Amino acid sequence: MSGLRASELAAIERLYRRRVLPDKILSVELARTMCQLSLEIRRPIAVLLTRRGLVQEILLGTDLILSPTTLAKFRAGPRSLRGLRLIRTQLHDQPLSQESLTDLAYLRLDLIGVLSVAPDGNPGHLYLAHLLPPNPTGQLFKLLKNTPFQHCTISFNQLIEELESELQEARAHYAVTDGKESAILVSASPQGRAEQEDRLTELAELATSAEVMVIDRIAQRTSDGHQRYLLGSGKLKDVLIQTLHKGADMVIFDQTLSPAQSRAISEMTDIKVIDRTQLILDIFARRAHSREGKLQVELAQMRYLLPRLSGKGTQLSRLGGGIGTRGPGETKLETDRRRIRDRITHLEREIAQFARHQDQRRSRRGRHGLPVMSLVGYTNAGKSTLLNVLTNSQVSAQNRVFETLDTTSRRLRFPQDREVIITDTVGFIRDLPQELVGAFRTTLEELREADLLLHIVDVGAVDIDIQITAVVGILQDLHLDAIPRMLIFNKCDRLPASQADALCRRYQAIGVSALHAMTLHPLIAQLDLRVQSLMADRSNAGVFLPSDVLPLASRP
Ligand SMILES: Nc1nc2c(ncn2[C@@H]2O[C@H](COP(=O)(O)OP(=O)(O)OP(=O)(O)O)[C@@H](O)[C@H]2O)c(=O)[nH]1
Numbered sequence: 278m279s280g281l282r283a284s285e286l287a288a289i290e291r292l293y294r295r296r297v298l299p300d301k302i303l304s305v306e307l308a309r310t311m312c313q314l315s316l317e318i319r320r321p322i323a324v325l326l327t328r329r330g331l332v333q334e335i336l337l338g339t340d341l342i343l344s345p346t347t348l349a350k351f352r353a354g355p356r357s358l359r360g361l362r363l364i365r366t367q368l369h370d371q372p373l374s375q376e377s378l379t380d381l382a383y384l385r386l387d388l389i390g391v392l393s394v395a396p397d398g399n400p401g402h403l404y405l406a407h408l409l410p411p412n413p414t415g416q417l418f419k420l421l422k423n424t425p426f427q428h429c430t431i432s433f434n435q436l437i438e439e440l441e442s443e444l445q446e447a448r449a450h451y452a453v454t455d456g457k458e459s460a461i462l463v464s465a466s467p468q469g470r471a472e473q474e475d476r477l478t479e480l481a482e483l484a485t486s487a488e489v490m491v492i493d494r495i496a497q498r499t500s501d502g503h504q505r506y507l508l509g510s511g512k513l514k515d516v517l518i519q520t521l522h523k524g525a526d527m528v529i530f531d532q533t534l535s536p537a538q539s540r541a542i543s544e545m546t547d548i549k550v551i552d553r554t555q556l557i558l559d560i561f562a563r564r565a566h567s568r569e570g571k572l573q574v575e576l577a578q579m580r581y582l583l584p585r586l587s588g589k590g591t592q593l594s595r596l597g598g599g600i601g602t603r604g605p606g607e608t609k610l611e612t613d614r615r616r617i618r619d620r621i622t623h624l625e626r627e628i629a630q631f632a633r634h635q636d637q638r639r640s641r642r643g644r645h646g647l648p649v650m651s652l653v654g655y656t657n658a659g660k661s662t663l664l665n666v667l668t669n670s671q672v673s674a675q676n677r678v679f680e681t682l683d684t685t686s687r688r689l690r691f692p693q694d695r696e697v698i699i700t701d702t703v704g705f706i707r708d709l710p711q712e713l714v715g716a717f718r719t720t721l722e723e724l725r726e727a728d729l730l731l732h733i734v735d736v737g738a739v740d741i742d743i744q745i746t747a748v749v750g751i752l753q754d755l756h757l758d759a760i761p762r763m764l765i766f767n768k769c770d771r772l773p774a775s776q777a778d779a780l781c782r783r784y785q786a787i788g789v790s791a792l793h794a795m796t797l798h799p800l801i802a803q804l805d806l807r808v809q810s811l812m813a814d815r816s817n818a819g820v821f822l823p824s825d826v827l828p829l830a831s832r833p
Pocket residue numbers: 654655656657658659660661662663673674675676677678679680681682702703704705767768769770771789790791792793
């Protein structure tokens with residue numbers, strides 16, 4: 278409030294003492310004083326009024342940034358209004374600006390109004406707008422007919438009551454989410470349209486896998502990835518407005534939000550905003566069944582959270598329950614950095630113990646001398662389905678990403694009693710969050726034991742090159758690229774036979790359809806050949822080979 282005299286400041290401060298009756302938008306006295314003061318200081322003055330008619334905040338100028346106290350005290354959800362209205366004076370008589378309407382929508386104010394100051398310092402015209410419930414025309418707000426202030430007869434409490442009940446009704450019609458959380462997906466990157474769309478499709482699969490209903494997707498091309506909010510503040514407001522208007526519970530960004538960006542966004546809105554990594558962590562938290570898996574997910578969540586703590590502890594509670602905060606970490610969200618660090622150390626220790634046991638398990642298995650073949654590949658490629666059909670097992674296989682988290686090993690017996698161990702592991706995804714690669718290192722350590730990696734690809738996926746490259750990249754990161762690999766194109770039934778054949782030839786892959794056991798013969802024959810040569814190599818190297826393998830009944 279620079280450049281003002283002490284007397285002017287005192288007069289402005291006194292506005293806090295004013296009360297407005299519940300059925301009035303603004304009292305005559307308050308309107309008069311605001312207009313006179315405004316003329317005196319040659320600046321707009323705005324008051325934020327509560328439903329009880331108290332002045333919550335006074336703002337000078339036209340920028341509207343609510344204080345953290347106000348944001349925390351008056352919350353707005355997608356289906357409710359904030360319970361605050363803003364009335365601002367203006368020295369020139371003009372309709373509500375686009376900026377004001379944006380503020381109305383993204384802050385979900387009860388009402389926004391501008392009151393023109395007449396040249397004699399009296400209240401002039403009053404321009405008003407309020408939000409609309411979701412409607413077929415997609416209109417966000419309604420502009421009320423402007424009137425001279427003294428002729429304004431609108432009863433505020435009646436208006437707001439009607440509006441609230443319309444919002445409730447519209448909610449029943451529009452947001453049919455079966456009690457699920459719902460989200461708007463946003464990609465903000467310099468990538469081209471097609472690539473962004475592909476990625477949004479994958480993000481939608483991830484959301485579905487986390488049981489989040491996708492209400493809309495927004496692709497925004499940005500030139501610079503290092504913005505304060507990941508995308509421009511105007512565009513971010515747009516996204517938040519859409520989210521609220523369509524009744525979504527949260528925004529999910531395809532790009533990773535830096536800790537600074539997460540904080541900046543959470544200061545601007547109380548809508549839940551998460552990123553792809555948090556979504557993936559959430560899915561992992563849902564799917565982790567084994568004790569080790571749970572520890573690994575919790576470790577990843579803690580590592581992700583640590584730099585995002587503001588130190589105030591309030592940032593975390595902003596996230597609320599549900600997506601992005603689910604899982605073993607849930608009860609610890611209120612704890613401070615120190616306790617999270619302690620927890621991380623503890624988890625690391627426990628996981629290291631598991632890793633030692635796993636080594637022992639592996640060496641026991643190693644004694645049988647059976648070759649190990651590990652299924653690797655993009656998530657949802659059909660790895661578990663293939664393991665099931667090859668080994669007559671019942672590992673869970675479903676049409677949703679990250680179905681498998683825990684490693685499973687089964688025996689596969691070929692004719693002439695040759696046997697191998699086949700292991701199924703967690704699927705890969707492009708840009709696998711670093712937190713997860715680190716946390717799943719022990720699970721992925723299993724792959725180190727493999728004599729052969731069976732790289733399973735969903736041949737019907739729109740972007741098989743991207744998926745293959747992502748998997749190969751992760752194998753390189755894990756230093757597993759020296760292990761021989763066999764490329765297997767699964768789900769050939771999804772393409773016309775000629776097209777599937779052509780793709781298999783082009784990539785030198787073996788085509789199968791795990792859903793149709795008959796199609797597996799060429800693969801089994803190939804695997805048998807590889808096993809024979811593996812065994813031959815081993816016996817040449819003097820490795821012990823069991824002449825007669827364990828009976829199938831003792832499958833692990
Ligand atoms: N059309 C068709 N669908 C298949 C085939 N193989 C698997 N599927 C389906 O693909 C979906 C994913 O299969 P999963 O075996 O769970 O895939 P996964 O690679 O183990 O996936 P994650 O564990 O999530 O990494 C399931 O709905 C399967 O029924 C196939 O040959 N053809």
